[in-house]
Amino acid sequence: MDLAHILAFTVFPYMCLATFVLGHSYRYITDRYHWNARSSEFLEKRSLFAGSVIFHWGIILTFFGHAGGMLVPQRYFDLVGIDDQAHLAIAHWSGLAVGIAAFVGIVLLLWRRLTHPRVRAVSTINDTITVFGLLFVITTGLFNVLFGDHNVLYTVAPWIRGIVTFTPDAALMQGVPISFQLHVTAAWALLAFSPFSRLVHIWSAPVFYLFRRRVLFRRHVAPARATPDARRI
């Protein structure tokens, strides 16, 4: 194993993870006012709705698919009767569906950002890098699903588990096709970029909103013949 391989598949992931953790902590402490999705809904609604809904469903389900499929070792799937062939088939078809959704959504969002005059006027270089970065990661991922004839269950999956459990083994990534290597490397880079972009909003998903107490709004209509005192109530 040469030095470049170790740098790419052990050192680089940890550099990205460290930037991810420290960067988010620093930004949260120092720049909480700008910790948001920088919504542009008030400038243009229609194409945002289509692009954003399709993209968010696709990318969030992709995220859970990656976590479930990669971080859980195959032996646990075997226990519930899902052998590696069934696992790969489930990953392939579900990955294809959510990957296509994420791809179509991000293309719509990119098209809106580049062509809508008002959205374009408020877009920063950072926004463009974010959307192109996502497009690259999603496109390489989709390419792997469609054309990457490679069983990741015994290479990329244990490699990622090794990274997150602090037992890295870059040798597992040897012989993995270049399109998979590009996909994972771009994904690490995007994680490292996240604290410096609007992607920070991901980590503030409003889940508590679902459980919070309801806020009641009552319409007060002053009675037609009310006295001046009653109208003030």
Ligand code: HEM
């Ligand atoms: C965790 C749940 C998430 C919530 C609640 C959420 C919510 C939002 C909201 C409210 C916007 C602003 C839309 C507007 O302009 O009005 C937005 C934009 C965006 N989100 Fe998310 N998001 C989530 C997850 C993600 C994930 C996982 C990614 C990508 C990895 C992502 C990437 C983006 C991008 C790139 C935009 C900007 C789109 C554009 O205006 O071009 N989001 N999100």
